[in-house]
Amino acid sequence: MSTLGNIIKINAEALLKHSLPQRSANGWRRPKLSSRQFNVLQKTVERGDQAVEWPIPAKEEKIIPERPSKLSLHTREAPLREKKIREAMANMPKLLADKMKAEREKKRKEKDNSIINLMDGYQPGGPYKHHYSAEVARLKKQAAIEKEKKKVDFIAAASKKKGKK
Numbered sequence: 001m002s003t004l005g006n007i008i009k010i011n012a013e014a015l016l017k018h019s020l021p022q023r024s025a026n027g028w029r030r031p032k033l034s035s036r037q038f039n040v041l042q043k044t045v046e047r048g049d050q051a052v053e054w055p056i057p058a059k060e061e062k063i064i065p066e067r068p069s070k071l072s073l074h075t076r077e078a079p080l081r082e083k084k085i086r087e088a089m090a091n092m093p094k095l096l097a098d099k100m101k102a103e104r105e106k107k108r109k110e111k112d113n114s115i116i117n118l119m120d121g122y123q124p125g126g127p128y129k130h131h132y133s134a135e136v137a138r139l140k141k142q143a144a145i146e147k148e149k150k151k152v153d154f155i156a157a158a159s160k161k162k163g164k165k
Contacts, residue, residue: 019038022029033041070076 018032019035021031031038
């Protein structure tokens with residue numbers, strides 16, 4: 001074997017030597033040439049072209065672009081979640097204004113439809129004794145006196161009937 005830069009001249013004996021497993025002190029070593037490389041070199045030598053590259057260039061590996069890590073679902077969806085939050089925060093003043101307006105409308109409708117507006121002569125304090133007008137108080141007092149008088153008359157009438165029997 002002789003070497004000229006990267007080009008080595010190979011003869012058939014060297015080809016055979018490097019294509020067989022070798023016995024060493026530690027056991028068997030695999031051959032320096034794979035079966036594929038051996039067959040290619042054997043063809044080259046048999047054809048008479050003695051100058052070949054050593055070793056045969058390995059098959060070029062396809063460069064596979066490195067895939068990004070899959071990460072967890074929470075981490076992957078974080079940008080979408082943040083975008084959604086930003087949009088919601090941007091709309092928050094409008095939503096609050098709409099809600100406050102709706103509450104004001106609701107209270108106004110309740111006030112318009114309340115019993116206060118449906119009753120004539122409604123008094124804001126309610127029908128408590130200290131809020132009665134003088135006329136109402138006089139009529140109530142008169143009604144109470146008449147009721148008491150009826151009771152007394154009924155008892156008197158009942159006692160007369162008992163005495164007759």
